[in-house]
Amino acid sequence: MSWSPYDLNGGTCIAIGGEGYCIVAASTRLSTGFSILTADKSMILPVNSKCLIASAGFDGDRSQLHKVLTFRSENYEHFHKKPMSCPAMAQMLGNTLYYKRFFPYYTFNLCAGLDDQGLGCVYTYDAIGSHERVGYSCQGSGKDLVQPVLDNQLKAPSILELPPKVAVTSLSKDEAIETVKIAFSAASERDIYTGDAVEIFVMTPEHGVQKEILPLRRD
Amino acid sequence: MIPHCQLPSHIATGPHVSPFVSSPSHAGRAEDLHVPSSGSSAPFSVAPSADHAEASAGAEPRKHTTYPYVTGNSVLAIKYKDGVLMAADMLGAYGSTKRYKSVQRILRVNDTTIVGASGEISDFQYISNLLDELMTQDFCYDDGCTMTPKEVHAYLCRVMYNRRNKMDPLWNSLVVAGVDKTSGSFVGSVGMLGTSYTDSHVATSFGNHLSRPLFREFQRDDMSLEEAVSLMQEALRVLFYRDKTSINKYVLAKVESSGVAISKPFALDTKWDLKAFVNPSKHAVGSW
Amino acid sequence: MFRNQYDTDVTTWSPQGRIFQVEYAMEAVKQGGCAVGIRNKTHAVIAALKLSQDADLSSYQKKVFKIDNHVGIAVSGLIADGRILCRYMRNECLNHKFVYESPLPVSRLIRDVADRHQVATARSWKRPFGVGLLCIGHDQTGPHLFQTCPSGNYWEYYAIAMGSRSQASKTYLEKKLEDFESCDLDALVKHALRALEESCGTRKKDDKDGKLTKDNCTVALVGEGNPLLVLDGEDVAQYVDAIHAEQEEQAVAATAAAAAEMSIDGSQGRDATADMPDAPTGGAEEGAAAAGEDAPASEGQQPMEEG
Numbered sequence: 001m002s003w004s005p006y007d008l009n010g011g012t013c014i015a016i017g018g019e020g021y022c023i024v025a026a027s028t029r030l031s032t033g034f035s036i037l038t039a040d041k042s043m044i045l046p047v048n049s050k051c052l053i054a055s056a057g058f059d060g061d062r063s064q065l066h067k068v069l070t071f072r073s074e075n076y077e078h079f080h081k082k083p084m085s086c087p088a089m090a091q092m093l094g095n096t097l098y099y100k101r102f103f104p105y106y107t108f109n110l111c112a113g114l115d116d117q118g119l120g121c122v123y124t125y126d127a128i129g130s131h132e133r134v135g136y137s138c139q140g141s142g143k144d145l146v147q148p149v150l151d152n153q154l155k156a157p158s159i160l161e162l163p164p165k166v167a168v169t170s171l172s173k174d175e176a177i178e179t180v181k182i183a184f185s186a187a188s189e190r191d192i193y194t195g196d197a198v199e200i201f202v203m204t205p206e207h208g209v210q211k212e213i214l215p216l217r218r219d
Numbered sequence: 220m221i222p223h224c225q226l227p228s229h230i231a232t233g234p235h236v237s238p239f240v241s242s243p244s245h246a247g248r249a250e251d252l253h254v255p256s257s258g259s260s261a262p263f264s265v266a267p268s269a270d271h272a273e274a275s276a277g278a279e280p281r282k283h284t285t286y287p288y289v290t291g292n293s294v295l296a297i298k299y300k301d302g303v304l305m306a307a308d309m310l311g312a313y314g315s316t317k318r319y320k321s322v323q324r325i326l327r328v329n330d331t332t333i334v335g336a337s338g339e340i341s342d343f344q345y346i347s348n349l350l351d352e353l354m355t356q357d358f359c360y361d362d363g364c365t366m367t368p369k370e371v372h373a374y375l376c377r378v379m380y381n382r383r384n385k386m387d388p389l390w391n392s393l394v395v396a397g398v399d400k401t402s403g404s405f406v407g408s409v410g411m412l413g414t415s416y417t418d419s420h421v422a423t424s425f426g427n428h429l430s431r432p433l434f435r436e437f438q439r440d441d442m443s444l445e446e447a448v449s450l451m452q453e454a455l456r457v458l459f460y461r462d463k464t465s466i467n468k469y470v471l472a473k474v475e476s477s478g479v480a481i482s483k484p485f486a487l488d489t490k491w492d493l494k495a496f497v498n499p500s501k502h503a504v505g506s507w
Numbered sequence: 508m509f510r511n512q513y514d515t516d517v518t519t520w521s522p523q524g525r526i527f528q529v530e531y532a533m534e535a536v537k538q539g540g541c542a543v544g545i546r547n548k549t550h551a552v553i554a555a556l557k558l559s560q561d562a563d564l565s566s567y568q569k570k571v572f573k574i575d576n577h578v579g580i581a582v583s584g585l586i587a588d589g590r591i592l593c594r595y596m597r598n599e600c601l602n603h604k605f606v607y608e609s610p611l612p613v614s615r616l617i618r619d620v621a622d623r624h625q626v627a628t629a630r631s632w633k634r635p636f637g638v639g640l641l642c643i644g645h646d647q648t649g650p651h652l653f654q655t656c657p658s659g660n661y662w663e664y665y666a667i668a669m670g671s672r673s674q675a676s677k678t679y680l681e682k683k684l685e686d687f688e689s690c691d692l693d694a695l696v697k698h699a700l701r702a703l704e705e706s707c708g709t710r711k712k713d714d715k716d717g718k719l720t721k722d723n724c725t726v727a728l729v730g731e732g733n734p735l736l737v738l739d740g741e742d743v744a745q746y747v748d749a750i751h752a753e754q755e756e757q758a759v760a761a762t763a764a765a766a767a768e769m770s771i772d773g774s775q776g777r778d779a780t781a782d783m784p785d786a787p788t789g790g791a792e793e794g795a796a797a798a799g800e801d802a803p804a805s806e807g808q809q810p811m812e813e814g
Contacts, residue, residue, distance in 0.1 A: 003285050005383050007412050030416050035427050037408075038416040060380050060413030067605055078573070078597055103384075362614040363648045366607075373608035401647070 006058055006106050007032055010193025011043050012142030013054035014180055015112035016154065017120025017135055021173040024052040024112045025180045025200040027142075027216065030059060031193050039196035039218065047073050048083035049208050051113035052201055053093065056140025057127070058106040065105050068096060086113030090123040090131065098129030108139040118205045120168050134159075135167030142187035142194040149186065153179050177202065181214055188216040195219070283387040287339040289313055291324045292464050293426030294335035295454055296396045297438050298404045298419045299447035302475035303396040305333055306451050308459075309484055310466045311340050317466060325472045327479045329354055331397045332368040333472050334375070337423040338391035338411065346389060349378065368397030368405040368474075372415070380413030388412070392423035397474045404440075404474075422454075425462045430454035444473070456487050518631045529628050532584075532635035532657035539583030540570060541670035541706035543699050544641045544652045545680070550692050550730030551643035551650040554699035555581040556670070556706065557723050571725040575600035576734040577610040578644040579727040583670035584657075585637035592636065596620055613644030613651040617661050625659025639669050645729050668702060675705035692733075696726055697750050704750070719747050 013026035026043040029036060045053045045066040053069065055062045072092060073084045084092075090111045097105055104127045111123040111131075124137035135156040138146045154176070157165040169176060177200065184198045200212045289311045296305040311319030324343065325335045328350050336343035350371070357365050366374075372395040382389050388411045396406045407417035420434035433454050442450070451471065459465050467489060472481040494501075513519050514527030521527060542555035557567035570582045572593045578600065582589030599619055603611035620640070627633045635657040642653040654669060655661045666687055668676035679702040687698065700719060707717045721744035729735040738746075 003388065005386060005388075005412060007410075007414060009414060030414075032410075032414065037414070037427070038418045040418065041416050058412070059415065060383065060410075063376065063413070063415065064380055071601055071605055074601060075597075360612075360615055360618070362612060364612040364614070364646065367609065367647075370607040370609050374606055377606050 007060070008057065008106075008141075009037070009059040009062075010141040010191075011056045012138065012140040012146060012184070012187055012191065012194045013043055013056050013110055014138045014146060014150070014183060015052075015054065015110040015122045015124075015136065016150070016176050016180065017112060017122045017168045018171060018173060018176055019120070019168055020118055020204060021176070022052075022112050022114055022120035022122070022203040023173075023176055023180055023200065024054050024110065024203070025184065025198050026054045026056070026140075027184065027188070027194045027196065027198050029193065029196040034192075036196075042199060044199055044201060045069065046201065046209055047089055047113075048077075050083055050203075051086040051089045051111065052203065052209070053089070054110045054112070054139070055107040057108045061105040062107050065096065065107055065109075069093065072096075086111065086115055086121050086123075087133075089113070090121075090133070093123070094125065094129045094131045096129075097125060097127065101128050104128050108143075110137055110139055112203075114203055114205060119166070120203075133167075135169055138183075140194075142184075142191040145187045145191055146183045149183050150179070173202065173204070177212075184214065184216060284339065284342070284390050287342075287390040289318060289340045290390075290464075291322060291337045291340055291343070292462060293422060293424050293430065293458055294324065294337050294392070294394045295422045295426050295430050295434075295451060295458075296335065296394045296406045296420065297434055297447060297451065298406055298440050299442045299444060300440070301444065302398050302473055303333075303404045303406055304444075304447045304451055305335050305394065305396050305472045305474075306455055306469055307335050307337070308455075308465050309468045309470060310464065312464045315464065317464075320466060320468060321484070323470065325470055325481060326350065327472075327481060328371055328397075329357070329365050330478050331399060331474065332366065332371050333396055333474055333479055333481070334371065335394040335396070335423075335472075336391045339389070342389040342391050343393075346375070346378070346391065346393070367399040367402075368395055368407070369399060369402065371395050371397070372405070372407040372409065372417070376409045376413055376415045379409050379411060383412045394421050394423060396421075397479075398476050400476070425465075426454070426458060429458050429461055433457065452487055456489065459487065459489065516631060517628055517633065517635060526628065529635050529658050532637050533639075535637035536584040536639035536657065536669060537671060537673075539586075539639070539670045540568075541668060541673050541676060541703060542570070542581035542583050542641045543666075543668045543673075543676050543680070543702045543706075544581070544643055544654070544664065545666040545687050545695055545699050545702070546643070546650050546652040546664070547687050547690055547692075547695050549650060550695060550728060550733065551645065551652050552692075552695050552699045552726065552728045553579065553581045553641050553643050553652075554696070554703045554724060554726045555583075555641075556703055556719075557725060559723070567723060569725075571727050571737055573727075573735050573737055574616075574642075574644075575604070575610060577646060577729060578613060578616060578642065579729060579735045579737065580643075581641040581725075581727070583639050583641075588636045589638040589640070592620055592623070592638065592640065595623065610646060612646045612648070613642070613653065614646075614648075614663075616644070617642055617653045617655060621655050621659050621661040624655060624657055628657070628659055641667065641669060643727065643729050643735075645731060645733075650730050666702075668706065670706070672706040672708070676702040679705045692728065692730065696728060696746050699726065700724065700746055700750050718751070721747055 010031040011027045016023045024044060028040050030038045030041040043054055043056060047053055076084045093109060093111050106127055109125040115121045122134050122137050123131050124134055125131040136150050136154050138150060154169040154171060156167055156169045159167060180200060188195045195216050196218055197216055198214045201209055203209050291311060294307040296303060305325055307324045309320060309322050310317055311322040322340055325333055326347050327333055375393055379389055390411055392410045394408050398404050406421050408421045409415040419440055420438045422430045437450050455469055459467055467486045468484050470482055470484055513521035517528040540556040540558040542553060544553045555571050557570055559565050559567045568586055570586055572580050574580060574596045596616060599616055600611045624636050627635045640655045644651045652664045653661055654667050666680040666684060683698060703724060704719045707719060721740055724743060726738040726743050
C-alpha cells in the first residue's frame, strides 16, 4: 500500500450560458470512498459579479486553487480598479492549472459568467489546463450521466456547423434552470457521489448573482 | 517517486476508486489511511528510499512518513445550544497493540478553541507545538486579538495541505471545535491530504462510519448540554463495542463562551452479558 | 534646514542624540497635503486633501488607498514611498487572508509596517521612508485609527491630523472631541471634512483656494458591517456641499443676530463686532451647537497657524 497525495471527493457541476444570463450549479456532497464526509460543502467560488468558478475533484486541491484565484483576482482589482472579466479569469485559470502540470491540481473546473456583451460564457477545463469556450458544460463524477442530457435538451447550435454560430442555448433562463434541476435530480439517482443538495447560481446583468438551493436525494 | 505518472487515468473523471480494487483497508483514502491495516503489508516500516546511492554513501536518506506508528482512533465533536462538545479515547495504539493508555488527544488551544486528533500521535504533538507558537504570538502582540476556531481550522488546513504537497504528510485527521463571539459555534475537520469540511457534527476514522449516523439522526444545534453529553456517550459506547482499537477510557471536552473545560478521564458503563454476546452462534441457525 | 556634520547618513548620531536624516524625513511628512482621521464607537473615517502640481493643467495626486475590505490609508509626504508601503500592506492582508481566512487585525498590520519604517532608519544603505500614514480599519476589537511616522513610531488616536497646516485641523478636532464618540457616520464624515477645511490654506473672504471642492478631497470610511468605502468626486460632493450650506446658513444667521443686537443695544453690539466683524457671537454659536448643528469654528477670521 503506497501513500497517494490525491483523493477523489466526488460531486458534479454544470454551467450553462444563455443570452443575457449564465447558470452555474454544483452538488454539495463531499465524499471519500464510500463514506460521506459532509452534505453541505460548496464547490463554487463566486469570484466577482461577472465570474463564477465551479470545481469538482479533490477537495484539498480545490480549496488551494480557489484561494490562489481569489488572491490573484483581488490583486487585479487593486491594480486595475475593476473586477476581472470572465474571459480574463478563464485564461488565468488555465495558466494556473498548467503551472502545476507535473503535480497537477486534481480538479475539474468550469469557469462561467457574462462577457463584455452580456452574453453567457462558459469555459471547460481538464486538470492540467486545456480549456475551450463552449455554450454549456458539465464536470465531475456525474458528467457521464449529465452531459448527454445537456447535449440533447439545450438546443444549442452544433459546434460543427459552418459558418460557426454562437454556442449559447436558445432556451430562456427559466427553462435552462429547470433543465439543470432535472439533470441533477437524474444524476443523483445513479451517481452515489452526487446528492444531498445542489447550489444554483444565476447571473444576469440586471440582478447580479443570485443563489438558490435545491435539495436532492440524501441516500 | 511521485505517482503522477498515473495521470491519464485520473483525467477521466468519475469514481476511479472502484469498489473492486479498493476495500476500506486497502484504498488510498485519506480518512481511513491512519487505521493500521492488519493485512499483508508489514505493519511498521518506513518505505526504503528510492535513492539507494544516497543511502549507501553513508548519509541517512530523508525519510517521510509512509506509515503511522502510534495511532489514536476516532475523535467525535458536535454542536449544541451553548457551544461544542468533543470526545476521544486515550489510546495510543502501536499497530493493533494497545501500547499507550493515557494519551491526551484533545488539546486546548485558547479560550475559544480545542483541537482533537486521530492518527499518528507524534505528528499531533508536532502540530501542538505549532499551535502553541501561534498562541504565544497572540500573547506577544498583546492587542486583545485571539485566534478564532475558524482561523485555527483554516491554518491547520494550510499546514496539512502544504505537507501533503511536500509528499511528507502529517498522518492525522484533525477536528477543530470552538465558539466565536461573532459567528457562534464551529466544528470542522481536516484530513492529512488537506480535505476539509465544517458541519454540525464531525467524526474521524471509525467514528465517521459508526457515530455519525447517530449524530445525523439525533444531533440538533439547539440541544441542551445534558442531551449532547448523553448523545456523545451513546456514540462512544457504540464505538467501543464495535471498534477493537478503542479503550474504555475517555476524555470529554466542551467549549462555551465562558471558556474551555476538559474532563478528567472516565469510563462508560458497558454491558457484555447479552445472550447474543455469550453464545453468538446460538441464534445463527444453519451456518457457522 | 541647516546643514550640519551629523546629517549625511542615517546611522550617525548627533551629539545631542538625534538622527537628522530621520528628522528630515519627518519634515517631508509635514510638507505633504493634510489628512484628517476620526473614529467613533463603530466607524473610522479619513479625509485627505489632494495636492496638484497645477490645478488647471494636472490632475490631483491620489493619496487615499484601499488596503483591504477592512483597512484604508491616507498618505502624506512622498506619495511614491507611500505606494510601496501600500503594496506591502495589501500583500500582508492578502497573505493573512490566505492562511487564516480572516482579516488581519489592524494593530498587527500597523506594527508590521512600522517595523518596516524602523528598519529603514537603522541601515547604512537605506533611507527612511518619507511618508506618514493615517490608517483606518475595523477588526474584532472594533474601529481603529492609527498614525505612523518615518521614525518607526506609531500611535493610535481618537482623532488626528497630519500634513501641511494640520495644526488648524487638530485645533478643530480638540474642540469637538467630545462629539465624535457618539455621533453617527454622516456627522463623522462632516466633522472630518470641516477639520480638513481648516487646513485648506489662507482663508480670506472669497478665496477659492481656501475651500474644499469635490475634486480636491477624498474621504474613506470603514466600520462594523461597512467594508472600506473610498469616496471621490461626485460621491464626496454631497458632503462638501452639505458643510458649505451649513456654513452659509450660520453666517447668515450670525449676521442677522448681530444686526438685531446692534439695533437693540448699540453698545453691546459694537463690543461684539469690533474684533471679529463677521463672526457669530459666542451666544449664537453655543445655541447652534446645542441645537445639534455642530457649528464650525468661526470661519475665515482666525489667522491660520502654519504647521
